[in-house]
Amino acid sequence: MKPSEALEIHREFIRDTCAKYGLSNPRVFGSVARGTDTEDSDLDLMVDKGVNTSLFDLNGAANEIGDRLGVEIDICTSTMIRESWRDKINAILIPV
Known part of the structure; x- marks a missing residue:
């Protein structure tokens, strides 16, 4: 299954899982x-993190979402993206 297909089926789960880990405003970028995604593509998610959110929370959310969707999840915050790429990525962000 392509990540875009899995996303359509599991949007609510993704939003709920992000909230469970103190993350908000999940958005999709990349392929x-x-x-242009294929069955070999991953799902790139950008999220906003809470004050007490750690890298462990990001990893936990990525693992839980990936297990449910059956695709690899790359999850990040806007500050984790190279500054030189931010404008290009921000231009294609799609809310989950």
Whole structure:
């Protein structure tokens, strides 16, 4: 299954799982946002983190979402993206 297909089926689960780990505003970027994903693609998620959110929370959310969707999840915050790439990525972000 392509990540874009898994996303359509599991949007609510993704939002709920992010909230469980103190993350909010999940958005998709990368090949899924561009409409070029394949069955070998991953799902790139950008989230906002809470004050007490740690890298362990990001990893936990990625693992739980990936297990449910059956695709690899790359999860990050905007500050984790190279500054030189931020404008390009921000231009294609799609809310989950």
